Amino acid sequence: MRLISFLCVSLITFLLLASPSIALDWPMWGGTPDRNMVSDAKPVSIEFDLEKGTDVAWTANLGSQTYGNPVVSGGRVFVGTNNGGGYRKEKHPAEEDRGVLLCFDEKNGDFLWQLTREKLASGRVNDWLLQGICSAPCVEGDRMWVVSNRCELMCLDTAGFHDGENDGPVKDEVDAEKNDADIVWNLDMIEELGVFPHNLATSSPVIHGDLVFLVTSNGVAEDHIEVPSPRAPCFLAVNKNTGEVAWEHNQPFDAILHGQWGSPAIGMVNGKAQVYFPGGDGWIYAHDAETGDEIWKFDCNPKETKWELQGAGTRNAIISTPVFFENSVIVSVGQDPEHGEAVGHMWRIDATKTGDISSELGEIGKPGKPNPASGVIWHYGGMQEAGEDEDAEPWFRRTMSTVAVANGLVFNADLSGFVHCVDLKTGKRKWEHDMLSGVWGSCLAVDGKVFLGNEDGVLTIFEATGEKANVLAEKNTVNYSSVYSTPTFANGRMYLSDRTRLYAVDVNK
Numbered sequence: 001m002r003l004i005s006f007l008c009v010s011l012i013t014f015l016l017l018a019s020p021s022i023a024l025d026w027p028m029w030g031g032t033p034d035r036n037m038v039s040d041a042k043p044v045s046i047e048f049d050l051e052k053g054t055d056v057a058w059t060a061n062l063g064s065q066t067y068g069n070p071v072v073s074g075g076r077v078f079v080g081t082n083n084g085g086g087y088r089k090e091k092h093p094a095e096e097d098r099g100v101l102l103c104f105d106e107k108n109g110d111f112l113w114q115l116t117r118e119k120l121a122s123g124r125v126n127d128w129l130l131q132g133i134c135s136a137p138c139v140e141g142d143r144m145w146v147v148s149n150r151c152e153l154m155c156l157d158t159a160g161f162h163d164g165e166n167d168g169p170v171k172d173e174v175d176a177e178k179n180d181a182d183i184v185w186n187l188d189m190i191e192e193l194g195v196f197p198h199n200l201a202t203s204s205p206v207i208h209g210d211l212v213f214l215v216t217s218n219g220v221a222e223d224h225i226e227v228p229s230p231r232a233p234c235f236l237a238v239n240k241n242t243g244e245v246a247w248e249h250n251q252p253f254d255a256i257l258h259g260q261w262g263s264p265a266i267g268m269v270n271g272k273a274q275v276y277f278p279g280g281d282g283w284i285y286a287h288d289a290e291t292g293d294e295i296w297k298f299d300c301n302p303k304e305t306k307w308e309l310q311g312a313g314t315r316n317a318i319i320s321t322p323v324f325f326e327n328s329v330i331v332s333v334g335q336d337p338e339h340g341e342a343v344g345h346m347w348r349i350d351a352t353k354t355g356d357i358s359s360e361l362g363e364i365g366k367p368g369k370p371n372p373a374s375g376v377i378w379h380y381g382g383m384q385e386a387g388e389d390e391d392a393e394p395w396f397r398r399t400m401s402t403v404a405v406a407n408g409l410v411f412n413a414d415l416s417g418f419v420h421c422v423d424l425k426t427g428k429r430k431w432e433h434d435m436l437s438g439v440w441g442s443c444l445a446v447d448g449k450v451f452l453g454n455e456d457g458v459l460t461i462f463e464a465t466g467e468k469a470n471v472l473a474e475k476n477t478v479n480y481s482s483v484y485s486t487p488t489f490a491n492g493r494m495y496l497s498d499r500t501r502l503y504a505v506d507v508n509k
Contacts, residue, residue, distance in 0.1 A: 311339025
């Protein structure tokens with residue numbers, strides 16, 4: 001028996017080592033709860049051609065505007081978009097503006113089902129035209145959780161109505177045919193919690209244990225000054241099985257600058273789970289995942305910065321997702337892309353501390369004083385010194401991008417299209433590269449490479465090194481369609497959504 005067991009173990013080990021890759025899903029935004037934009041997939045070939053279709057296994061039409069990031073789990077691919085694809089044309093023709101989550105067969109790209117949500121009657125102040133569903137779902141087994149354009153946290157059956165069953169307490173779905181989503185439960189954050197989403201609800205949920213966490217997108221009114229619902233929750237923990245609120249917090253109360261479009265992350269510190277919420281006041285808040293108790297908070301802007309309407313000021317909110325790495329959190333600040341270019345900041349923060357661990361103490365808008373309890377490991381940003389014939393330029397600009405930490409390096413991009421490589425330990429710049437086009441998505445590190453798309457519809461692939469900005473390849477999307485998302489790698493393929501199309505590319509060769 002011992003000999004047989006030894007031979008079986010040896011055979012399994014041999015097969016794992018001999019296999020070119022191990023099947024890995026990508027079940028949420030960032031792949032894992034820490035949200036580090038890194039994939040373990042390998043080897044990853046860059047010989048594909050999106051325009052010619054070389055090594056493209058399949059493509060699928062999306063809506064007319066797509067900001068959702070692909071998620072892959074259980075043989076299915078999910079992506080948020082609008083209704084421009086017209087997959088349910090009999091009931092929801094393409095000319096009807098709707099928020100949509102599409103589900104495709106991972107193997108061949110066949111359309112399976114669609115979640116369809118009507119737009120809010122209040123219009124663009126709460127649900128901007130044609131933006132669709134921007135939230136990336138979080139999948140666990142046969143359940144998924146996603147935030148709709150209507151500011152709902154929804155639990156869905158991953159099979160939709162394809163399995164012929166109507167799961168969960170919700171039995172009266174308006175759309176309940178084979179190609180529709182099966183809603184298990186639905187938490188309407190506007191009706192039940194008083195949330196006032198500014199422009200759109202976008203947070204991508206994350207799960208720890210029986211709780212699902214999200215930022216509610218509570219924001220300012222159409223005048224961009226008043227916060228209509230300051231007492232409504234901004235940070236939320238919900239029972240993933242029932243949809244009941246476990247705990248909530250309304251930080252930053254009436255100090256919300258604009259909208260709150262970020263997503264939370266999870267980190268384990270000294271054996272306890274912390275959840276990190278990017279606040280609409282430019283602070284990041286760490287809470288005990290189980291109890292909701294605040295552990296620490298950090299002002300991600302220098303105290304002297306000031307908020308001014310339409311991006312004219314120097315204070316920024318947080319749209320990017322915090323990343324947990326080795327007992328620290330890395331996060332950057334930014335604003336609505338329509339607010340233009342300006343200086344930004346990226347921080348690495350010690351997650352083992354407690355209390356107010358900001359770099360400075362004092363009143364916002366006035367020069368601060370050093371905080372003796374500061375949790376700053378390093379800061380990257382501010383203004384460069386001006387040359388004799390040049391004006392000062394930002395060292396790092398506003399961003400919506402989430403970092404990738406790999407090979408002792410931090411890779412990040414700003415809205416202006418500059419890619420930054422920073423030393424993880426010191427925060428010192430290794431290199432900077434100008435992509436000559438705006439960037440909304442995030443760097444994704446995989447197999448010694450970094451992938452990043454831009455508004456010009458170009459997917460640039462860098463070598464993941466700190467030596468220099470070595471561009472390995474540039475891949476054009478069909479018709480140079482803008483890439484507002486981040487590539488996803490799962491089970492030997494890369495999934496990329498541009499403005500109107502989803503690509504499934506064979507990269508494991």
